[in-house]
Amino acid sequence: MSESNETSGRHADVDIAGVDTVVAEAAAPERDIAVKVGDDLVEVKNLTMRFGGLLALDDISFTIKRGEILGLIGPNGAGKTTCFNAMTGVYKPTSGQVLLEGRVLNGVKQHKITRAGLARTFQNIRLFGEMTALENVVVGLDARHKTSVIGALLRLPRHTREEKSAIERGMALLEFVGIADQAATLSRHLPYGSQRRLEIARALATDPKVLCLDEPAAGFNPAEKEELMQLIRTIRDDGYTVLLIEHDMKLVMGVTDRIVVLEFGKKIADNVPSVIREDPKVISAYLGEPEDDFA
């Protein structure tokens, strides 16, 4: 067991250190972001989400600054995933606003929100099972493609061009997350860890301005978690902004620049990790929480 961990650890070092330049060139060549590094890229304003009698999000406000890794943490059922869903258009917020680069996202269709630059992964993996890993990523790339049905039907030049570049960029992304070897495998046959990584690659493929990761390391053992955090750092270094939901406090402290803490749908803290660590409210929220040790 420890041996295989070592093996994968070695893998990650090689892959991550060796490949980020490839991704910088091939995976995200034409990002065009209006906001300067360090300015507010996403603003969540007084977001409230009510399910019947349950107040899942209660007047949440926070911002995501361009270029940072923002952690969103909280105990089970705190409303983290709900917050993602309200931001990415899966749920219609009861009230409040979400702005991306100053543009209000309320009421915008989900696929348009993705194209506007907000991509996400799912807590419970939701890949396209009957597609290969590469095809899954290319679906993400298609978000930026312009081929029409007629263009595909008649194989017009744009289609050819996009298909060719999709293969290249898709493979580069798989390489980046470390699963290029499994490009031809149906995603439902991939090992669990590769599926999680594929989710990230697919979300990156949409060329997002903000990448929202919902517990990407759930079910991982500590070594694998550390590896994944390394990957997330690399993603940030490539110029992406990351919103990271993570259950494991210790882990999130190490990787994030800033942390927003939710409890019972309320924001109880919003600060840099070193302050969050000492915050009595946060500590009591996490007291009595079982250690996240099922991995």
Place this chain on the structure above:
Amino acid sequence: MSMVDGPTPLHTAKADQAAEDREAVGTPPGSSAAVRRKGWFGGLGEKWQELPRQKQWAVLIIVVVLAYLLPVINPPLISTEPGNDFPLACQTMAVWALVAVGLNVVIGYAGLLDLGYIAFFAVGSYVAAMLTSPDSTFLKIPYLWTIPVAMAVTMFFGVLLGVPTLRLRGDYLAIVTLGFGEIVRILATIIPAMKGQVGFQNLGHPPGLDAHGVPIFANSNGTPWYWLTLTILIIVLLLAGNLERSRVGRNWIAIREDEDAAETMGVPTFKYKVWAFAIGAGIGGMSGALMSGQVGFVNNQKFDVVTSVLFVAAVVLGGAGNKVGAILGGALVAYIPLRFTAIADYKYLIFGLALCLIMIFRSHGLLAARQQLLAYGRHAYNEVKARTDAKSAKAKAAPGKEASL
């Protein structure tokens, strides 16, 4: 329990096949049931994918030539004679195959259960009838023109039905389409211009007379009709293949696999569902026009829901999502009652049983080959395969080294 990157040998074709087997029968590896899938056509699709392009073309050309020659050869055991004229049976099979290919776009690709596909077939038939039969008061156009016109009109109906209904999911969509299937039949009964049971006779046909001055495309002359339908079928197949290996096909399959995730990945799901509906409808309309042209008569009696369900059965039987499977399914469903006339009355019983068996033993249909979704995926996959092969060869050459590295 490292879950990241897994042990590399997993990527060999054999391991993949093994994994697939496990998945297919839901049993752990090593159990005897895991080998079950190997029989029948198992692995045929994979073998096909591994053939070089030239060989694929060679095989395809032979198959196509044989397909064109089928009614001429009239092979003894396969022939439906003396019970049914074989060239006419071929035409029926080709029409059903075309129907199945069209419905496969809707069910197999986009995953939309359409139980009222007969409606589009009916619309296509009526377009051909009303624009060519002397019984109709509409303007008349040459028969061949009715094929694209039927396609355009049914596509329009597809959009008309799709826009309000495709916001529904699963069961609801199935019920609404079922209703639509009935509506068209009922409209044909109550709208005077559609002439109910009296119907339209002497539909047009493509031009041309033979040496005796008899029209080449006579109602009883199956071969030319079959050739016409087969040609259209081949064109449709090529175009469907283009769609499959493109953004469009990927978006459809993504919708089928997980509609919410697809939307989140930037797929305009509603738009692509409407496209699937419209394209499926268009092909259904063409099939209707071809069928009614050969029969030469259209009334409201043939477009019942049961036939619609048989269309679905054809797609599922062949292997939903696989266009070659759809052809096989469509042709078989048409062929069996024609060939075995003694049991034709029991065809619903037989297809029902066959479907049950298929679902139990081969839930992906007769031909479970997966669709290819990348126009240039072959090269990339080969490269990956070469790489992993080289890796595992290296591991074999120096055993133990892998672990210590």
